[in-house]
Amino acid sequence: MAMKKRFIFLPIILIVAAIFIFIVMSMARMPPPQETTERVPVLVEYHLAEPAEVQFTVPGQGNVIARHATQITAEVTGRIAWVSPKFVAGGFFAEGEPLLRIDAFDYETAHEEAKANLARAQASLAEERARGQVAEAEWRSIEAGEIPDLGLRRPQIASELANLQSAQARLAKAERDLERTEIKAPFAGVLQARNVNLGQYISVNTNVGTLFGTDVAEVRIPLSDFDLALVNVPTGRDSDFVGPDVRLQANIGGRSQEWVGTLVRTEGVVDPDRRVTFAVVQVQDPYNRIEQQHPEPLTFGRFVRAEVKGIKVADLIELPRYAVNSNQQVWVITDENILEQRTVEVYRRNQNSAYISAGLNRGDKVMLTQLENPLNGMKVRTPDDLENTDADSAADEG
Structure with a gap:
């Protein structure tokens, strides 16, 4: 029985002894040397x-507008008897070129009548002056003293002179009305809108169309106070001062197009809503009507981006x-x-x-x-x- 107990405890004793020996050897073993690594600084550009x-440029943007734009109105009444083939939206007209004509028959008749009335008034005045001369000669022949105005027919002459002046004024009005039956372009431009047609009866002040002048295009560019400090803006005091160049850019048909303009003035007031001052850029002959100076016409209404040439710092x-x-x-x-x-x-x-x-x-x-x-x-x-x-x-x- 004692032998069996020894065999039972022997494995346990061996395990405990092995653990004890392992612990002693672990404590006796020297720790490995610690290697210190230096941290590499980060690489930067x-x-x-x-x-x-530095030559500054000031960016901006705006819409192209005409410097001159007017609504053309009729100054006489009548039926439209003729319209120009170019009297359509997009039609170009030279200065003084006819747009349309109003039936002038009544105005021609009035003109002839005014001419006749003028001739009648001239004849009546000449007759009264002749009578006055005869009366003066007769009065002097009898030596009856001082000749009164009535004896010299001066009141009658004055009345006929007034009639003559009235006839001249009526003739001038008839000529002016006859001339106004032909409505002409006040300046070279492109018709933006047509509001009347052939055969239509129009009255005085009827709006027949809108004309945009094609001599100069303008672009209003908003500039902040700091932007204005970087731009030499014409003040108006020096008439010889030329404003800075402005490069305008827009995409047309997927291609970038550019135009060159000049900053000519500011509008002189600060916009109360946006707190900016609008500068005005002008482009000469935007539609190439005078000569081919632009790669592409700068059409009115187009949105463009702008770069204003600023000062050097x-x-x-x-x-x-x-x-x-x-x-x-x-x-x-x-x-x-x-x-x-x-x-x-x-x-x-x-x-x-x-x-x-x-x-x-x-x-x-x-x-x-x-x-x-x-x-x-x-x-x-x-x-x-x-x-x-x-x-x-x-x-x-x-």
Whole structure:
């Protein structure tokens, strides 16, 4: 029985002894040497600050309109007897070219009647003057003293003179009415709308159509106060001053077309709703009616984008827009490759760039890489470090 108990406890004793020996050996074993790894600084890109003179352009947009646009109205009453074949929307007319004619029969009759009345008045005046001369001669022959006005027929002569002037005025009106039966283009232009047709009876002040002048096109461009500070705007005090050039652009049929205009004036008031001042750009001969000076006609009503040639400003540093945060701060890499946050003065921003006027020096390295959590004093690497490392390795191998 005792032998059986020893056989039962023997495996347990062996297991406990093995565990004890393993623990002792583990404690006696020397720990492996710890290797320290140096953290490699992050690699970043930078932009070298170089002050330079910058030619600014001011963007804008607007619709093309005619400098002269008028609603043509009838000045006499009558039936339309003739219309020009070009009297349709889109028809071009030269200055003074007839658009339509009103039946002139009644006005020709009135003109002839006015001429007859004038001749009658002239004859009556001549007759009264002759009678006055006869009366004066008879009065002097009898030596009856001072001749009264009535004896010389002066009141009758004055009445006939008034009748003559009235007849002349009626003839002038008849001639003017007869001339107005032919409605002409007041200036060279394109007909935008036609409101009457052949045979239609029209009265005075009937709107027969709308004409847009084709000599000059205009584009109203909204400019902020800061935009105006970058543009040499004509003030009107110097008649010889020529405004800046403006490049206009639009897409026509999937192709980009450009025109060149001139900023000629501002409208002189600030729009109360948009808080901007509208500048006016003019383009000469937009429809190429005088000569072929545009690659494509600049049609009225077209929406265009504009770039106004602005002033030149010296000693500005151009940076990518994303390199400057909303607090007007940039990250500068020192000579020791340490990050340093610096506040700068932004002269102007556009869609792609920010122009710095103060806060940076020539040769400063402005970090372009957008790190998630950059910190002052943070160590970084630049592509220059990689080039230097490669050069050192090549020298060692040599």
